[in-house]
Amino acid sequence: MFWTVTLSLLAGMGQLLKLFFLTLLFSLPLGLLIAFALRSRCRPVSWFFNIIVWIIRGTPLMLQLIIIFYGPGKWFDNNIWGLFADGRMAACVVAFVLNYACYFAVIYKGGIEGVPAGQSEAGQVLGMTKGQIFFRVTLLQMIKRIVPPMSNEIITLVKDTSLARVIAVTELIKAGESYMKSAGIVWPLFYTAVFYLAFVGVLTIFFNYMERKLSYFR
């Protein structure tokens, strides 16, 4: 029994990891673009993205997930998710990417604004281009500032992947819970916690390492 449970939890963990890494892959850069849009000097652009961020952060991810998965089929009579080999996972990735990009954008924005204006001015008077100032001067200082809030957000993402079950993706918890119904046993649920703890433990070690790596300057 233990092996059967372990194998199905590993499959659930696989779904978790897939959603986790795909979300990060797209939302980390998308968040940066949204952060720039939030800071845009063009008022309509910054307004538009402020409203988007308000809506995304102001409604539950579970609701967004349901709307994104069922919406296209219901309203446009066109289930775009059918085009994917794993449409449910694809819908999850889209919902998670949008949601997390907005949270990341706000963290990035704070990070960028936390770097003193004197830094970019110093770059300007030395004749650097805007791109050089961002990538060679501001970026690393911003990353140093955002490691703690980003680590919070990314650890939350690990556990948020469990929401995927609302559109019937067999992620870790759903995999564990199924044994409650089928075999009347509860311990697989506790076993799922071990998986979460192990993965979050690895992430914690990684973020601590990042913080140490970046502690060579102030």
Add this chain to the structure above:
Amino acid sequence: MAILDVQHIEKHFGDTPVLKDISFSLEEGQALSIIGSSGSGKTTLLRCLNFLETPDQGVISVRGKTLFDADDPATRREADIRKKRLHFGLVFQSFNLFPQYTALENVTLARKLMAKTEKTGESEASILADGKALLEKMGLSERMENYPHQLSGGQQQRVAIARALAMKPDILCFDEPTSALDPELTGEVLKVIRGLAQQHTTMIIVTHEMAFARDVADQVIFMDDGVIVEQGPAHQVIEHPQQERTRHFLARFSEK
């Protein structure tokens, strides 16, 4: 011919006029000190020269070439401004060193990037050698591999001076270079600036150190409330001011 010629600069922040009809010129190899109380517009003037602020009115020329003319949109193009900035260097009150780079990297970074983007053909080795020589000149040969937070304020400001010099500006500007320093550290920075003056580096120094302005600068400008109240040879302005407002300002200083 003057190396720098500034004509009728005006600058407003919203409805508040900060610079009103500022005109002066500077000869090559001379040092100009700008004195005046806080809020008199000194820093804004330096920021205008370095294109960190855009004047609303006026003309700025270097070596007879018009860099900025408020009435000529062609001189206000963003793309050209970056290169025009290189005529000027700026040393900030708060140093603004890049914290993630060592002293030497701070000095060489912009030159390396310049060599890459402008294809100047300058080798990394010669940029590095130049940077080291500059830091040695600043008395920092032992500190090249240190990060800014490992340096004292005075050392940081000397790195900042080396960093500005590395770009070989025509005119080096200092914005209250010692105001953020503990009193016992101002001496080492002033000594470096004095050394530069002796080598006839063209400089504009905004400062609250009156004795220093008198001894090091050739010319002094006294600003108050956005206008130049008085300008002339350093000894004359500081020891025998002609204007009542200058006398009043200097009297407040000598009381200290």
